[in-house]
Amino acid sequence: MDLTLVAQGLLSGLLFGGVTSLMAVGLTLIFGVMRVVNFAHGDMMVWGMYLAWMLSSRAGIDPYLGFVVCAAALFVLGLGVQRGLVDRILDAPHEMQILLMLGVALVLENAALVAFGPEPARVRSSLTLPPLWLGPLFVDVARLITFVIAIALTVLLGLFLFRTAFGRRIRAAADNPYGALVVGTDVRRVYAVAFGIGAACVGAAGALVAPILPFQPTTGLGLSVASFNIVIIGGMGSLLGAFLGGLIVSIAESLGAVFLAPSMKELVSFGLLIVILLFRPAGLFGKRAA
């Protein structure tokens, strides 16, 4: 086995991991606060990609700027889904919540199919720079920019949650909604904002990954499943777990593509998932048991 190849796999996995982390952080935020699993997560991300595509092809806005608009649009969508749908079934059995979100996922995926058709789309960034060379390893600049912005956004989100008053209210509502209500928090509003932020994460992640990854409406399902894997591996509801889990899974898949075959790289994360589910359902970095 060629060592350069392995190092290259490690590096590209790490660079891709920034976006996967952002995506998983969004999912774990929604779960941590509302205890609802967003089955439409990947489909929301695909809408982020298509929005970036429209901005770039119609208005000439580069996805590395357009991601702000995509995040804002997805924030509104997430807020609407929480206010209009999820709010009504917060106390329903898990099964009902899963089915509701599956319904939302079906609507989002197929609305994209009707609007944009089944052919794969790709966004071209105007920032096409030659790859950088680190000794024998090459660094794709698009991936590097995507990685840097995604990590910056994740850090910003962390600062918001841990350093601002509203962030504290979100964490309070996640820890103990009743207690938060008692001390005068508008929990419904906190929930709506939390779902909005979770969706905004994939809005931005979708726009950022659009120049790297060709996509089509059916891409969403795989992304949803990938984010579930990551948050379970990292620990459901744990922000740090989702962040590190995203990097770990991305690197593991990238190495899997080197050692097995590119079409079998997902096998690595599913294998990891099954092992984690059985032996440490609380995840690598989670505290709460299943």
Place this chain on the structure above:
Amino acid sequence: MTWLGIAALGVLLALPAVVSSYVLTILIFIFFYAFLGQAWNVVGGYAGQLSVGHAAFLGVGAYASAVLAQEVGLSPWLGMFVGGALAGALGAVIGYLGFRFGLRGFYFVLLTVAFAEVCRIVVNNVEAVGGAVGFYITFTGDPRQFQFRDNRAWYYVTLVLMLAATGIVALIERRRFGVYLAAIREDESAAEALGVDTLRYKMLAMIVSSFLTGVGGTFYACYLLSLQPNAVFGIPLSVEIIIRPIVGGSGTLLGPILGSFILTPLAEVSRYYLGQGGWHGAHLIAYGVLLVAVVLFLPEGAYPRLVRLVRARKRA
């Protein structure tokens, strides 16, 4: 109620004589999805263990009997039981891992999804069974090979499948097994405290359910004559399997059948008409909206609601 059932059976038996071939095809799919829904109902409805990976059992059953028929020459009439047994074994593995390690709710959902996805990826990469290209069955039209030239024969095959599964579920419902499953669904800890061996009965439910689904795989293979890993093992098929019993009323005997009679024609007709206008995917939007509406307004399903309406009318 008995008379109503006999009358309905009579109508179903006589139907192929009067309806067109197109309607017959829709009815075949109604029965087949009702059968799959009924199979899922055992573990998903009665035992309350939400599996979103049932496509794996259908796929294992379909591939097993198709490969045995093409490569070894084993008739699918026997192959369907081999496929069922393999699917049942897979169900036993998934069930044991899930139940033994106490995975509930979302965790169990993900375990079933993960196994189905692993099957999909593996089959996509096994060239011996066609890999990503898929596996094809030669059409002979020989009834001994579980192939029929006449759609009416397929009609009766799927009718028998649906009635057999419903008979099995009726049997389960009336026995102690069914009561135990309901107890597990309603409150697992309480059931355990009362001495119900919950692991054993959940396992049994899973094995019966996956065995039946695997048997259905043989129909899928022999009727459609081509197996694509992404279609047969995919999550969308699992969603198709669970949506009918849930809309009809999961954990009820007639819910899956009612659900299939509501949804299958809706899917076929809207696929046909909306697809003609280039609106691919529009029928799945309708599906999604329906799923959301059922959760919000009809969480117990259509059949229980129907029963209550009929009873209220009788009393009035």
